[in-house]
Amino acid sequence: MHHAQIDRLAYQASPIHALDARVKLVCALIFSIFVISLPATSVSILACYAIWPFAVLVIAGVPISFVLKHILIVSPFILVLALSSLLYDKAVVTVAFGPWRWETTGGVCRCFSIFGKFIITMAALVGLVATTRFSDLLAAMAKLGVPHLLVVQLGFLYRYIFMLIDRGSHVLRARAGRKLRNLGLADEVKTTAAIVGSIFIGSIDLAGRVNMAMQGRGFDGRFHRLTEMRITGADFLFAAILTLYLVALQFLRRVFY
Known part of the structure; x- marks a missing residue:
């Protein structure tokens, strides 16, 4: 796994990729806040919120399958939380979806609401990462006043995690080439523990060498850019469209639901 793959x-080049990272970051956060704050019974409005992130992904040329694959990777954790709501909320509520209305329990409604909000917000965040270079995101966070220490830590985490993945893939490949038979459960656990320990010890040593190399090249704790970040008319247009979209959905929710 290499940086180029991630x-x-x-x-790529698209109207969404060309937008300023600060605008995309703020818009993604505001959009996520609006989605999360939506009542559990507003199923129709929640479905309307899904239009925005997937429309942005289509315009940016990001494959929907790529987004869904990454959503599925972390979905089991949210799925457990969503399904648990079925057990403790038995109150009867009325759910509206367009002109149709039906009664169900609050647990069922909350379950679909949690999972729906998760998919929509994750699509927005994955779209943000897929259309913005991580270095630009770090620069955007620094410009928006995020603490410098947090920005530096995220930058190091982004770089070191690839080293950990690379070392892990090398160790697993070496083990697969030397494994001649299936081991018992106890031996597999011991071998796995040894592999994990080797990976982390090796990654710590590698991180130390990388740190010394960065200091030798004059790293002063800041990530410098070759170009200056500028907000253009396209950024204002993107923010204005999102604002109108959110206002329209809030109006529909208050008037019709």
Whole structure:
């Protein structure tokens, strides 16, 4: 797994890719807040919120399958939380979806609401990462006043995690080439524990060498950019469209639901 594989979509050219990272970051956060604050019974409005992130993904040329695959990776954790709501909320509520209305329990409604909000917000966040270089995101966070220490830590985490993945893949490949038979459960656990320990010890040593190399090249704790970040008319247009979209959905929810 290499940086080019993870960031290949962020280096494409599209109207969404060309937007300022600060605008995209703020818009993604505001959109996520609006989605999360939506009542559990507003199923129709929640479905309307799904239009925005997937429309942005289509305009940016990001494959929907790529987004859904990454959503599925973390979905089991949210799925457990969503299904648990079925057990403790038995109150009867009325749910509206367009002209149709029906009664169900609050647990069922909350379950679909949690999972729906998760998919929509994750699509927005994955779309943000897939259309923005991580270095630009770090610069945007620094410009928006995020603490410098947090920005530096995120930058190091982004770089070191690839080293951990690379070392892990090398160790697993070496083990597969030397494994001649299936081991018992106890031996497999011991071998796995040894592999994990080897990976982390090796990654710590590698991180130390990388840190010394960065200091030797004059790293002063800041990530410098070759170009200055500028907000253009396209950024204002994007923010204005999102604002109108959110206002329209809030109006529909208050008037019709």
